[in-house]
Amino acid sequence: VTADSVVLTSVDEVLKWGRTNSLWPLTFGLACCAIEMMATGAADYDLERFGCGVFRATPRQADLMIVAGTVTLKMASRIRTLYEQMPDPKWVISMGSCSNKGGPYWHEGYHVLKGVDRVVPVDVYVPGCPPRPETLLEAVMVLQKKIRVQEPVLKPFGFFGKQA
Amino acid sequence: MTQRLSFEELHQKLTQKFPGAILEKTDTKPDPSLKVDPAKIHDVVQYMRDELQFESLSNLNGIDYPALPALAVIYHLRSYKNGLVAALKVYLPREEAPKVRSLCDLYKSANWMEREAYDLFGIHFEGHPDQRRIFMPPDWVGAPLRKDYVTPDYYNGMPVPLYFTDPADSASKEGAH
Numbered sequence: 001v002t003a004d005s006v007v008l009t010s011v012d013e014v015l016k017w018g019r020t021n022s023l024w025p026l027t028f029g030l031a032c033c034a035i036e037m038m039a040t041g042a043a044d045y046d047l048e049r050f051g052c053g054v055f056r057a058t059p060r061q062a063d064l065m066i067v068a069g070t071v072t073l074k075m076a077s078r079i080r081t082l083y084e085q086m087p088d089p090k091w092v093i094s095m096g097s098c099s100n101k102g103g104p105y106w107h108e109g110y111h112v113l114k115g116v117d118r119v120v121p122v123d124v125y126v127p128g129c130p131p132r133p134e135t136l137l138e139a140v141m142v143l144q145k146k147i148r149v150q151e152p153v154l155k156p157f158g159f160f161g162k163q164a
Numbered sequence: 165m166t167q168r169l170s171f172e173e174l175h176q177k178l179t180q181k182f183p184g185a186i187l188e189k190t191d192t193k194p195d196p197s198l199k200v201d202p203a204k205i206h207d208v209v210q211y212m213r214d215e216l217q218f219e220s221l222s223n224l225n226g227i228d229y230p231a232l233p234a235l236a237v238i239y240h241l242r243s244y245k246n247g248l249v250a251a252l253k254v255y256l257p258r259e260e261a262p263k264v265r266s267l268c269d270l271y272k273s274a275n276w277m278e279r280e281a282y283d284l285f286g287i288h289f290e291g292h293p294d295q296r297r298i299f300m301p302p303d304w305v306g307a308p309l310r311k312d313y314v315t316p317d318y319y320n321g322m323p324v325p326l327y328f329t330d331p332a333d334s335a336s337k338e339g340a341h
Contacts, residue, residue, distance in 0.1 A: 073319045074301045106326050110308050110315040111300065114326040 015153040019063075019089065020144045021051035026062035026082065030069025033096040033130040037068040040133040052140050059085040064143070065120070066136075070098040070105065071113040083120045091147070093139050094122045097129045104129075169216060169246040171196050177216070182208055190253075195240070197251035205254050206265040209241065213270055217245040221267065224277035226285035230311045233258035235287060239267070256287065266292040284309040 029037060040047050047053040056062040059082045071079060083092070094116050097103035105112035116122060123146060126139040175198060179186050185204035190197045200208055212218040223240035232255070239252040256262035266289035267274040278289040279298040286307035289295060297304060303320075306313055316324055 073322060073324065076322055077320060102326055110313070110324065113322060114324070118322060 012152050016148050016150075019153070020147045022054075023052040023064045023091070023140070023144070024054045024056050024062045025052065025064040025066050026059055026086070027055045027057050028065060028068070028082065030067070030071060030075065031096075031098065033068035033098070036130045036133055037066055037095065037136060040136045045133040045137060047137065047140065050137065050140055050144070052144075059083075060087065062086055063090050064093065065090065066093045066095055067099040067116045067120075067122075068095040068130075070103065071116045071119075072111050073113055074111070076113045076116075076119050079116065080119045091123045091143055092116075092120050093124045093126060093136075093143060095126045095136060095139070096131055097127065100125050100127065169243070169248055171248065171250065174212075174216065174248065174250055178208060178211075181211060195249055195251045197238070197253050199253050199255065202254045202256055202264050205239075205252065206267065206270070208252070209239065209267055210270055212241055212250070216243065218243040218250065220244070221271035221273050221277075222249070224267075224274060224281065226281035226287055226309070228258070228285060228310050229255075230258070235262050235285060237264060237281060237287060261286060261288050263288045263290050265290050268292055283307075286310065 029035075039045060041053055041055060052064070059065075063086060065079075065083060065086065067079065083090070094100050098105065098112070099116040102109060102112050102114035106114060113119065124139045124143045126135055128135050131139075175186065175189050178198065182204055185201045185208060186198055187201060188199035190199070209218075209221075218241040220242040221239060222242040223238070225238045227236040227238060229236060234255045235258050237254045237256065239254075241250045241252065242248075243250070254264055256264060264287065266278055268278065268289075268291065275292070275294065276298060278292055279294070279296060281287045282289060282292075282295055283297040283299050284307055296302065300308065301319075305316070318324065
């Protein structure tokens with residue numbers, strides 16, 4: 001490949017490639033899983049290598065929500081509000097047993113939401129209590145694969161097909 | 165070095181100062197405890213703070229005894245000068261809103277701990293400056309750490325139990341798991 005080379009691809013592929021490699025997570029931690037999430041973002045594991053390290057302090061600039069920790073019923077409505085404030089397209093990673101299905105509070109926890117998927121749609125579930133940073137890295141890569149193969153960014157219309 | 169106070173001496177002093185207020189002495193390990201008349205708890209603690217160098221209220225709990233039946237409040241008073249931790253227990257009737265006098269005017273640390281006991285056990289502290297729930301949402305119903313507490317099916321439209329079937333559509337999904 002030289003300086004005057006030409007690469008042929010579709011607009012859709014370029015947009016998906018851009019989305020895949022510029023995931024901006026929301027700075028958002030609820031419990032001990034957040035410590036692992038911070039470790040994943042820090043120098044040793046370096047989430048930035050995978051294009052997913054720009055933790056944003058406001059939902060309006062984020063497109064990935066990592067629900068890291070126990071979701072109490074008191075927090076659940078706030079999570080829903082944060083999710084609705086994120087611009088489309090947006091994805092959710094449910095990190096750890098607590099946000100997957102209630103974790104150790106699955107039976108006696110009167111105060112814990114039994115799974116964050118009861119308030120927001122979840123793309124990737126990460127098992128573990130808490131998951132190691134490698135597991136969260138794997139989840140990010142699974143999510144990136146999902147974004148790459150998801151439905152087209154630009155909906156086909158005109159002579160390519162019916163308008164979606 | 166000043167004379168250190170033992171738990172036996174504390175019991176004697178309190179019994180002399182407040183006849184009839186100390187109902188029972190229990191020699192449990194590690195912290196022996198005194199059962200105190202709920203009406204006198206504020207006076208007893210004030211005397212211990214002012215005269216017996218109990219500088220700190222290090223802990224305040226609620227306990228539910230459905231068998232007695234009673235609700236208890238346990239105060240752990242710590243004296244650094246005497247090297248002594250004294251546990252005082254107050255037994256209250258097990259009803260909707262049992263009342264005991266607040267210790268917020270004696271120890272600032274009582275504020276949040278009494279709010280916790282109010283939140284989780286429904287014990288009301290008279291004279292508390294800010295009697296609100298501290299953990300649970302403000303619109304929560306009931307005292308969750310009471311033994312007869314029943315977890316609600318819904319909170320704010322969100323189902324609470326793990327294995328939840330909506331009664332509205334359970335008929336249509338009969339037997340489907």
